[in-house]
Amino acid sequence: MMNFYGMTREMLRKYFVSQGEGTSKAKFLMRAVYGGAEGPTEGISEELMRKVKRDISFELPTVEEKREDDTACKYLLRLPDGCTVETVRMKEPYGDAVCVSTQVGCNMGCVFCESGRLKKVRDLEAWEITTQVIAAARDSGRKICSVTVMGIGEPLDNYGETVKFIEIVTDQFGLSIPPRRVTVSTAGLVPQIKKLAADGVLCNLAVSLHAPDDELRRRLMPVNRKYPVGELISAMREFSEMRNRRVAVEYMLMSGVNSSPACAQKLAELLAGIKCYVNIIAYNPTGRGEFKTAEREETMAFYDVLKKNGVRVTLRRKMGEGLSAACGQLRSDSMNASRHESMPT
Numbered sequence: 155m156m157n158f159y160g161m162t163r164e165m166l167r168k169y170f171v172s173q174g175e176g177t178s179k180a181k182f183l184m185r186a187v188y189g190g191a192e193g194p195t196e197g198i199s200e201e202l203m204r205k206v207k208r209d210i211s212f213e214l215p216t217v218e219e220k221r222e223d224d225t226a227c228k229y230l231l232r233l234p235d236g237c238t239v240e241t242v243r244m245k246e247p248y249g250d251a252v253c254v255s256t257q258v259g260c261n262m263g264c265v266f267c268e269s270g271r272l273k274k275v276r277d278l279e280a281w282e283i284t285t286q287v288i289a290a291a292r293d294s295g296r297k298i299c300s301v302t303v304m305g306i307g308e309p310l311d312n313y314g315e316t317v318k319f320i321e322i323v324t325d326q327f328g329l330s331i332p333p334r335r336v337t338v339s340t341a342g343l344v345p346q347i348k349k350l351a352a353d354g355v356l357c358n359l360a361v362s363l364h365a366p367d368d369e370l371r372r373r374l375m376p377v378n379r380k381y382p383v384g385e386l387i388s389a390m391r392e393f394s395e396m397r398n399r400r401v402a403v404e405y406m407l408m409s410g411v412n413s414s415p416a417c418a419q420k421l422a423e424l425l426a427g428i429k430c431y432v433n434i435i436a437y438n439p440t441g442r443g444e445f446k447t448a449e450r451e452e453t454m455a456f457y458d459v460l461k462k463n464g465v466r467v468t469l470r471r472k473m474g475e476g477l478s479a480a481c482g483q484l485r486s487d488s489m490n491a492s493r494h495e496s497m498p499t
């Protein structure tokens with residue numbers, strides 16, 4: 155059975171046509187469900203609604219665990235097959251931002267990331283991504299103003315379902331989030347970045363770069379062996395030019411690894427002439443203790459070199475630090491806990 159929350163307007167149109175109904179029922183149904191109306195609404199009779207509910211599931215994941223502080227709320231959601239995914243809601247004054255996962259586990263294997271320790275179990279279906287936003291909105295009663303596809307998993311390794319999700323969240327009859335408030339973050343799958351641009355998918359692109367050259371990036375992110383920095387930069391250029399959007403470059407500072415002024419200088423040279431901005435992110439310790447978060451002074455020195463070279467740069471605020479909010483940490487904690495529970499004493 156199809157799940158409603160994974161159906162784009164086009165898919166719903168096809169469904170209604172197959173039922174001998176008009177295509178306009180698609181937007182009526184979407185408005186009724188996403189607009190939060192209760193009972194029969196405009197264009198959808200009670201009888202038609204009963205039929206729809208026999209053909210289409212409206213199931214949502216259940217909230218298994220929730221951790222909250224002043225800045226963020228992190229959810230562990232359980233899916234029908236028992237898999238769990240993480241979703242984070244970041245609290246903003248004018249409406250919250252939700253960060254969604256796209257896979258159960260991840261195969262990118264970045265050495266600093268907790269998600270990658272738990273290998274990919276499966277891709278999420280579009281409805282399992284959309285309902286993360288809905289679960290966060292329902293739980294909080296807050297308006298969701300932006301969506302980042304930066305949770306567990308590599309979204310461009312689950313291209314089709316991610317694109318369907320983007321279509322549903324940005325649809326004016328769907329979650330109606332403006333395309334400029336939807337950002338997809340990738341570890342750097344070059345062909346899929348180009349495809350995203352060519353397909354005209356309405357979203358922003360963020361690239362997790364974290365190193366200014368192949369030598370270092372290869373050590374941190376195995377994906378770099380397949381798609382080296384030069385190819386990644388030209389894919390970014392292609393995206394920004396085709397879509398006329400600035401690409402976000404994610405650069406997480408790990409003290410003594412990628413945080414030197416020389417690294418910043420190399421990064422500035424690499425990005426010269428590319429329509430982008432750099433987001434400096436603090437490394438969130440994962441418990442393995444391999445890397446150290448850069449101190450304020452080190453961070454500011456890095457920032458200054460970029461600034462001096464004319465690179466646009468922002469320092470990301472820290473959020474949800476105490477919540478195991480870094481990628482994969484909650485799911486990883488919970489899996490460890492259940493492992494301990496099942497250990498003989």
Ligand code: SAH
Pocket residue numbers: 262264266267268303304305306307308309339340341342360361362404406435436437438439440480481
């Ligand atoms: N696979 C995608 C999206 C998920 S990761 C990607 O790689 O972009 C989201 C972001 O969190 C990436 O920039 C990733 O590099 C970063 N990240 C991973 N582990 C982190 C950690 N321990 N501290 C801070 N950021 C981390």
